[in-house]
Amino acid sequence: MAGTVPSILGGTPRASGAADDIDFKITGQEMQFIESELDPGESAIAEAGAMMFKHPAVQMDSVFGDGSKAPGGFFGKIATAGKRLLTGESLFMTVFTHQGQGKARVAFAAPYPGTILAFKLSDYGGHLVAQRDAFLCAAKGVTIGIHFQKKIMTGLFGGEGFIMQRLEGDGYVFVHVGGCVIERVLGDGEELHVDTGCVAAMTPDVDFDIVRAGSIKSMVFGGEGVFFAQLRGPGTVWIQSLPFSRLAGRVLANARGLGGKDEGSLLGNVFGGDSE
Secondary structure (H helix, E strand, O other), rough: EEEEOOOOOOOOOOOOOOOOOOEEEEEOOOOEEEEEEEOOEEEEEEEOOOOOEEOOOOEEEEOOOOOOOOHHHHHHHHHHHHHHHHHOOOEEEEEEEEEEOOOOEEEEOOOOOOOEEEEEEHHHOEEEEEEOOOOEEEEEOEEEEEOOOHHHHHHOOHHHHEEEEEEEEEEEEEEEEEEOOEEEEEEEOOOEOOOHHHHEEOOOOOEEEEEEOOOOHHHHOOOOOOEEEEOOOOEEEEEEEOHHHHHHHHHHHHHHOHHHHHHOOOOOOOOOOOOO
8 A cells, every 4th residue: 555645845835834745655464564755854753662764864853742833832732742641642752854865764663463544634624533542653743632522421331432533634644453444434324333442533524422232131241342333424434353452352361361280381481490
């Protein structure tokens, strides 16, 4: 998967506050990474620890908040950083700026198996909603905020869909979701029921609510949770096949299931003693 954006060099100047234009390529299958090509003076922002490699001419700097110029002053930066904590991100963001000549590349890797999605925010009215901790990197100028579900019941029982990330701007933003992903365009009034953890991203015009997962017996013994996410169009939704919470739950369940003599033998081998 690859995308190309016209270079800003020698072209029409960007509007004030507009995000940097960047060229990019997404490589890999299950474990993907994104490689961005920067022109002199261009910048990309990314989650702390996401970098895979970079050209020596690309300088990195840690900033408080999301690296945008929107919030003014110390308290504005504190508010931005606080929102990032609520959406599962770290307090600091890393800004990568090309300070040399010609082209320079920097790459960012996904933290677990899944799919990297590229969104040009100007194609979605400058605003997109994504799951918590989905943000991977973006062109500098994109703002990462918080999106609360307004309905009380949705907030109480919406699970991972209660607090989501609000991505705003006009440039490219890259989000990482678990497993494979499908895109569904919902017509006006069209409804879709989704596991709350499988809602990866959606356009802001999609109505997000919850609905009970069938009868009491189905809710208790069905293994699909008590509530589903009820998505109603018009709008577009992206659904992931493997939410990280589901992957982590399986790993934890299997780790707890080791037990007994096998676990003791492993500990005995590690410490050089007899496990019996």
